[in-house]
Amino acid sequence: MKFSVLEKNLMKQLEERIRDTTPGVMVRAYQGGRIICDVAVGNTYPYYDLASLTKVIFTTQAMMQAFELGKWNFETKVSDVLPWFQHKETKLSELLTHTSGLVWWTPLYEQINWTESETVKREKLRKILESLPVEKKETAVYSDVGFWVLGFVLEKFYDKGLLEIWTDIKNKFYSGTTLDFHPGNQLPLKQSLFAPTEECPLRRKLVQGEVHDLNCWTLGGVSTHAGLFGSVDDVGWYSLHLRSQILGIARYSIRQKTAQLFAKRALPEGKGDWAMGYMMPTPGTASCGSYFSLDSIGHTGFTGTSVWYDPKMDMSVIVLSNRVLYGADNKAFASLRPEIHNWIVENYRRSGL
Incomplete structure (x- = not known):
């Protein structure tokens, strides 16, 4: 597989940083609706527990x-x-x-x-x-x-x-994607395709293909706060759909006016960085790094996932990992995630794509 200069640089940066942070990480970025970066480093899987995404x-x-x-x-x-x-x-x-x-x-x-x-x-x-x-x-x-x-x-x-x-x-x-819940906590037929999350003391096993969040698991694997599983293609599709809604180019979707209303900052400065359901960057500590504008929207997931879209750069970044396999208290990924976004922007600008 042939990688671009941007991808080669990002892979090198990730290889030096993921040790003791996460078993592996998948990163995809879009600019203007086209893929500019699609890499996987370490031990990765086709499907991930998307948690709060x-x-x-x-x-x-x-x-x-x-x-x-x-x-x-x-x-x-x-x-x-x-x-x-x-x-x-x-x-x-x-x-x-x-x-x-x-x-x-x-x-x-x-x-x-x-x-x-x-x-x-x-x-x-x-x-x-x-x-x-x-x-x-x-x-x-x-x-x-x-x-x-x-x-x-x-x-x-x-x-x-x-x-x-x-x-x-x-x-x-999201027709055509494999985004889905696992209702009844039923294990998928090909469990090995799903990234393992954590050794769960309550369930007394390594959780794989079953929702990590214990409250969602108790509710049967389907909830409004967690439970979805998906691939980088699936979350990539979601990010493109989000973009198309905000730009008003989505077919069979909600109106641009509604999408933009929900994507607007909803709270006064200092009261919280939220639109309607979406996270927005907190200056200085944003999980989407220091280059994404304050108009960006997205969300993170406890398992080590995130999706962010910046309408000013017209750029989306998806990060999928199973960082909780190294323990739910592992905080190292929180500092790696903004670096990933910064590296993508810096490498993109240098590459002249």
Whole structure:
């Protein structure tokens, strides 16, 4: 396989840095809608646990579609959709921007039996969410819990279960990809094609082809906060779809006006770096490095994944890894990820592509 100068330089930089950071990493970059970089270094796999990329690929996309269908607006209260939700002033938009005041996380796997039926588990989750307090903070607090509430919101909007909603979203926006959940935590036929994540003490095995996130696993592998698996091609397709929505060139998609509205910075400076469901760069510590503009949108995943798009450079970067195989507490990847983005931009500018 013939590599460009950009790719050769990036591979050399990655080979020197991934030791003790991640078993392997796949990196793809697009500029102007065309691939400028596509490399794999170390021990890589066709499919990865995308973790919280699920939040943008599934949940944000489903919320945008519901917005276009007139089912909600930025002033809609959660209780307008879910009467059981006790915090009557909390808005749906606050769930997407992580400013609702809900706690960031709670161990569902200690409160819900994963072997119970989906109906029973959904009802237990509803009761847990119903009982949780809201404590407003000065700044945004990243919250999986807020996205669990959005799951119930989507079920109400579409009058379907989450897996059915996802199937419709996939067929409409991501047709032809292998993006998918593993419902019922069913292992794939070719488990070896999936990057292993972590030795799980609760499940007493190396997790491979089964969702890493214990709360998602407890809920049966399908959730609004985690659970999707995919390849670099799949996430690349998503990034191109995101780009085409924002640029207004997507067919059979949502309107450019809606896409741009959701991609706008939603919080005042210093209060949090969020658009509607998308991360935005935090100056000085952005996971997309120092060259991506402050108008960039994307998301990261706990397992070592990320997708970022900068509309000013018209550049997307996808990073897939299974850095948690070296331990969930392994923090080295957090410093490598922005370097990857910087190297791509620097090598691209030097290459004159």
